[in-house]
Amino acid sequence: MIRDLYNVRPQPREGDPTPLTEDEERRARATLFHELGTVIAERGWVRFPAYSPEERRRLVDVAHRLGEHWGQRVHVVAEDQCALRLHLDGYGALPTA
Template sequence: MTTRDLYNVRVLPGDDRPVPLTDEEERRYRNLLFSDLGNQLADHGTTTYPAHTPEDRRRLVEVGQRLSTHWGMPVRVTADDECRMRLSVGQECGPARRT
């Protein structure tokens, strides 16, 4: 395929919107985050993860709260920048909170 073949291709409005996860996909994704981010926190004490939407940020805060409960110690969830959230554990950390 060449650029000439794509000359008349147009993006239709609405095609670039993200599709929400089903309840089952959401549950599986949160479980995956709980496991993977929990392992990274256990190994390094801190980790970052992409969070481009408010739903991504809420999901990470909920995973942080779940890790806090599971470990019996606070997991702090803060915005690292506009596209990433940082999860951390340690003496200086308060409980997971919404940002």
Template sequence: MARDLYNVRTRPAEDAPEPLSAEEEARFRALLFTELGNRIADEGWVRFPAYTREDRRRLVDVAHRLSAHWGRQVGVEAEDECRLRLFLVGDETPGAALPARS
């Protein structure tokens, strides 16, 4: 016999991370802007892990903010399922062989 369940909510997995608060999210994006921006300015590119959709959205947003800040386009490309590469467009060919670096 089937039963209707009312007021039942799924519980997140116990090892799942809690979502960031608005203040934590803003601080984390500012940190990424600074750290990744410095690395891109020095080397022309940077590789960063992105395991979730939110991680990918965050990195794309940082690339857009860096583009607006520098007046140069910062490109984003997926290297694999869990890594994105941010690079200065025009400085190198996207997808070109790069030295291994994490």
């Protein structure tokens, strides 16, 4: 006997983050677009944490959207395994303390 399962989603493994819904993902990207865009517009670069592949993909997508919005490329560089740096041309060097 075959049973159809409706509205069933796979559960994440224990300890894995719960994936965002489509609406949550859209709102997260819109918030990052505005917040990171403001900082990049003010100082030319921003550093933001990205601990998972999903967060890294989200930041890369936001950088591409910002680049299309401004008409210039927004570069994405992994600073380490926990953070990405988004910057405009001319702001690629790390700031000195």
